[in-house]
Amino acid sequence: MTIKERLTSLREARTWEDKIPFHYEYTAGVAGESFLRGLIDGKILGARCENCQLTYLPPKMYCTNCFREITSYRDLGLKGRVAALTEAYLDFAGEKVEKPYMIGFVTFTDAKGGIIQRVTGRRPRIGSRVVARFKPRKSRTGAITDILSFVVES
Numbered sequence: 001m002t003i004k005e006r007l008t009s010l011r012e013a014r015t016w017e018d019k020i021p022f023h024y025e026y027t028a029g030v031a032g033e034s035f036l037r038g039l040i041d042g043k044i045l046g047a048r049c050e051n052c053q054l055t056y057l058p059p060k061m062y063c064t065n066c067f068r069e070i071t072s073y074r075d076l077g078l079k080g081r082v083a084a085l086t087e088a089y090l091d092f093a094g095e096k097v098e099k100p101y102m103i104g105f106v107t108f109t110d111a112k113g114g115i116i117q118r119v120t121g122r123r124p125r126i127g128s129r130v131v132a133r134f135k136p137r138k139s140r141t142g143a144i145t146d147i148l149s150f151v152v153e154s
């Protein structure tokens with residue numbers, strides 16, 4: 001193609017179409033792994049900066065306030081509070097579900113951040129107190145889905 005020629009279609013550009021088989025594996029990182037191992041034990045762990053007395057959820061390796069490395073973790077317990085809530089009509093694969101379900105951002109006392117997960121139980125609302133309901137121990141894999149939902153306390 002000379003400089004006087006113009007492309008009239010993107011297909012005329014020097015491209016080819018093919019598939020390249022890539023396989024990705026991401027690690028959870030040091031702090032993420034501690035969090036996920038905690039889930040296997042039925043615990044929700046936050047990373048604690050001893051310098052600032054701040055606890056992060058999900059855990060971080062470094063404090064965003066003082067930039068020091070964080071090496072300690074704190075069990076936040078299983079009880080939290082719904083800070084945000086929405087109703088979902090699609091599953092994680094993008095398929096429409098038969099029955100809509102609630103997803104909430106659940107926060108914990110004295111922790112910065114929170115967990116996004118299903119919220120079940122009677123009339124969930126923003127501000128509802130909830131408790132984590134885990135899969136049976138033998139079924140846990142160290143994934144966020146080890147928490148089945150946060151159930152509204154009555």
Ligand SMILES: [Zn+2]
Nearest residue numbers: 049052063066
């Ligand atoms: Zn700090």
